[in-house]
Amino acid sequence: MTPRPTTALRRLGQWLMPLLALGGAMPLAAQTWPTRPVTLVVGTPAGGAVDVYARTLGEQLARQTGGTFVVENRAGANGNLSAEQVRKAAPDGHTLWISTQAMFTINPSAYPALPWKQSDFKPIAKGVESPLVLVVHPSVPVDRLADLGPWLKAHADKAAYASFSPGTPSHFLGFQFSERLKVPMVHIPYKGSAPQITDLLGGQVPLGFTQLQSALPHVQSGKVKALAVTSAQRSRFLPQVPTLAELGHGDLNTTVWFGLMAPAGTPPAVTDAIMAAAVKAQADAGYKGKLEAQGFDVPAESGAAFEKTIATETARWAQVVKATGFKAND
Numbered sequence: 001m002t003p004r005p006t007t008a009l010r011r012l013g014q015w016l017m018p019l020l021a022l023g024g025a026m027p028l029a030a031q032t033w034p035t036r037p038v039t040l041v042v043g044t045p046a047g048g049a050v051d052v053y054a055r056t057l058g059e060q061l062a063r064q065t066g067g068t069f070v071v072e073n074r075a076g077a078n079g080n081l082s083a084e085q086v087r088k089a090a091p092d093g094h095t096l097w098i099s100t101q102a103m104f105t106i107n108p109s110a111y112p113a114l115p116w117k118q119s120d121f122k123p124i125a126k127g128v129e130s131p132l133v134l135v136v137h138p139s140v141p142v143d144r145l146a147d148l149g150p151w152l153k154a155h156a157d158k159a160a161y162a163s164f165s166p167g168t169p170s171h172f173l174g175f176q177f178s179e180r181l182k183v184p185m186v187h188i189p190y191k192g193s194a195p196q197i198t199d200l201l202g203g204q205v206p207l208g209f210t211q212l213q214s215a216l217p218h219v220q221s222g223k224v225k226a227l228a229v230t231s232a233q234r235s236r237f238l239p240q241v242p243t244l245a246e247l248g249h250g251d252l253n254t255t256v257w258f259g260l261m262a263p264a265g266t267p268p269a270v271t272d273a274i275m276a277a278a279v280k281a282q283a284d285a286g287y288k289g290k291l292e293a294q295g296f297d298v299p300a301e302s303g304a305a306f307e308k309t310i311a312t313e314t315a316r317w318a319q320v321v322k323a324t325g326f327k328a329n330d
Helices: 007-030 049-065 077-088 101-110 145-154 169-181 193-202 212-220 268-282 285-293 303-324
Strands: 038-042 069-073 095-100 121-136 160-163 186-189 207-211 225-229 255-263
Touching (some): 049 069, 049 095, 049 121, 077 101, 095 101, 095 121, 101 255, 101 303, 121 303, 145 169, 160 193, 169 186, 169 207, 193 212, 207 212, 268 285
Parallel strands (some): 160 186, 160 207
Antiparallel strands (some): 095 255, 121 207
16 A cells, blocks of 8 residues: 655645746757757858858857757849748748848849748848948059049049949949949949959959958958948948048948848747847857957847848838839849
């Protein structure tokens, strides 16, 4: 015959049961994400600034979570192919999109028949941001922005600018600057910041607004000259280079960002786990140091704050796209 528990034992059991239940639930919560390899889909070729961020983020998240993170480059259509891949993926947090400012806030206005909507994605975190840099090849004999317009007018056959992709701030800033200088410039678009900076270094195109991360080592070595940065304040990475605002063009200020997106419909518990991991990553000194060494700033912006930034920038670039009449072809 089994002995009956004493009153004291019964009370102890009643006290311990909630704690045991809580303790049993904690591993399940911790295992909400990831439960299998996570693919970070990048809409640009390998080797560019977006790719550098994605791989650094993947390594950090792997360390934090113990999971496996794989970067997949799906370049084409200014990021739209990558967006479609993630949109169609199972919304379980194991296929995420590394988007850019241009892809997410400009493409909706630039593409007449865009196959995806902003509402197809849940913004997780703005991962990194930085200004663009207006650089010229050393063969252009100017060291100040004020001298660029006169030189271009005197050398109309060389009046061209490179962008890292059509329909991006790199493209539209060049267009707006061409109008401001009253010098018609030919737009030479590239498929990413890596090929853009390669041709700027080679002198195939005399100037362009490029990613700070791509330009920084070449500015420091003198292979290209930096005339201005597009941030409101001078970049700590190029403190000697003036801002457009200092030079009388403050309305052209902009920074570009890369961010983490999940498919809409991802369960809130999974979304929360991804956001918590991203926020933890961005607070890690070692992780921040790696990205800052590449010329990035690492903001502390996620969730609702990130969504507010997206809404503001979408409205701004919609006006620019309309003013230029730009329509993407693919």
